[in-house]
Amino acid sequence: MTVLRTPPGSLRWAGRDLGSWPVLGALAVLWLVFQAMNPNFLSADNLVNLALQAAPLGVLTLGVVLVLLVGQIDLSTGAVSGLAAAVVAVGMSQQGWPGWLAVLAAVASGAVVGWGYGWAFTRLGVPSFVLTLAGLLVTLGLQVRVLGSTGSLNLPFESWLVRLMQQAFLPPWLAYLLVALVVAGYLGVRLVERRRRAAAELPVEPWRPVAARAALLAAATLVPTWYLQTNRGVGVSVAVFLGLVLVVDLLLRRTRWGRSVRAVGSNVGSAHRAGFAVRQVYTSAFVACSSLAALGGVMAAGRLAAANQGSGGSDTNLTVIAAAVIGGTSLFGGRGSAWSAPLGVLVVGTISSGLTLLNLDSAPRYIVTGLVLALAVTLDAVGRRRAPVTGR
Amino acid sequence: MNGRAGNRRGPLEGEPAVLAEPPALALHGVTHSYGAVRALVDVDLDVRRHEVVAVVGENGAGKSTLVGVMSGVLVPDAGEVVVDGRETQLTSPGQARGLGIATVFQDLALCEDLDVVENLFLGQEIRFGPLLDEVAMEREAQRLLAQLAVRVPSVRAPVASLSGGQRQAVAIARALLGEPRVLVLDEPTAALGVTQTAEVLTLIERVRDAGFGVVLASHNLTDVQAVADRVVVLRRGRLNGEFDADVAGYEQIVAAITGVAIGPGEGR
Ligand SMILES: Nc1ncnc2c1ncn2[C@@H]1O[C@H](COP(=O)(O)OP(=O)(O)O)[C@@H](O)[C@H]1O
């Protein structure tokens, strides 16, 4: 049998996604290389730092994943995070707002930017590439204006935000409890699912692979936790980021909203004819992305105890897009997962941290990150083209 | 021109039991233009339960536009849509679906990155509280596919990995989900090989026998003659004849499609 009419750009590896394996492979290679070049790279101290650096960036990346999933792009997440950093700094140190209010205002400013994107994209039909490029410039201007004449503001060191992001680590018992909860939760969900599938007379997965995956999950969470505990431990910001990843993952895989996001990114015409409110789906993705970017900006401001004109600047806008794609989310929409954010940001953070340890300037960092990105995009594009859609 | 007078079924003929109820779906005086292109001009159409109505015509005759009107994708410039005897405005695909009109679009309207179950329930997911009930959806999908004798490698395989025939079957199965009253199909066999075409035609007959009204838009007269009870010809957006499929000859229909008049002796 032959297949006709396979729309361009709709193919993938025959029935099989490579999943996260390419990223994990890349990560392993990078770690081995950097460790060989500098024995401090895999030290617990350095990995604790790496995780702390990666967390705010990861929150931005998580938002980018959502926008990529609906098949759009947001070039301005770094600028939005910078605006949010400025808002939270001005609110806390100049206006004397309570911390929660300053954080809320910062995240709300992000949400407003995202809503503006959603409105202009769905009502005026402006391509998101241009739209968010314009938004980037506008947001940069707002950031400078909010910061005022000094161009830089310090957050009070004793404020909870700074303490939480800089010095707060999960107590060991809590870290291990969370690990145990995650593993138990995974097993519990699998168990309930098995029961329900058996009751519905659907094929159930044999025990062995389930147990193997649970064991893998336990190892993959327990070992890093233990290793980080030998130093300062798991930062609160890292835990917040991973918590957000879990929530977004649940939303994407198990709610109607998540289904609509993937459907719109896969084929917007089909999603519309299936009855989804396509405009709302786009807008929700833009709002979620900008809000997460703002939250990431707040976390970064807390970590640095400062906001300035450079916050979220230079290459941040593009680095997070690179991280999302390296993590396995397709630039073409419809394919990807929340887990792209931690994976991608870990790769990007590894390159940055490894080269910093080697006392190299930013030149090789940009080049290596760029090459890894090129590799990821190639895999993505080839994955779409390769799948021979044969009749069966 | 021709044909219209020939085999038009009078309103009082046919089985009285079926005629007693209003058509499951009827269009009156539907007109639609894309800018300067008049895609439909004053088109009437009705479909009853247990009946396959074929809409035939050349490429560009307006078949897909008519399907768009019936499926709620297009709001016509003029004309009315009557569902089960009640006049209705179809303004969105979801609304048409809610009224029991299910459509298999020419391009199938599937999402290639989503798996078979996800596509079957796209836009009408079963939920368990706020969460999707994947187990219930998969069970229902298995039941539906088995009932329609549709075979796919796995219901959890992405649609991108399916063959053209399998995709077509998934699209039809999706349309049948939730027991619609009217099934509208746009060129369901255009992309298929011989075996797959035969399977789809069998499927259409089974659907008709189950009591659905079926509208089959097609430019393939062989397929149409195999399953249709009634044939409606569209030509340049206008109705150009209506035939009883059991009585009308091939040449007669072709003549109506192409607009070539045939002599009295030529049609069978
Ligand atoms: N979206 C559109 N914009 C402009 N013209 C269109 C559009 N869709 C269809 N048409 C035109 O309307 C006419 C009817 O098209 P269509 O309904 O697709 O015919 P068919 O399905 O019978 O091939 C054609 O002349 C076609 O070019």
Ligand SMILES: [Mg+2]
């Ligand atoms: Mg057509």
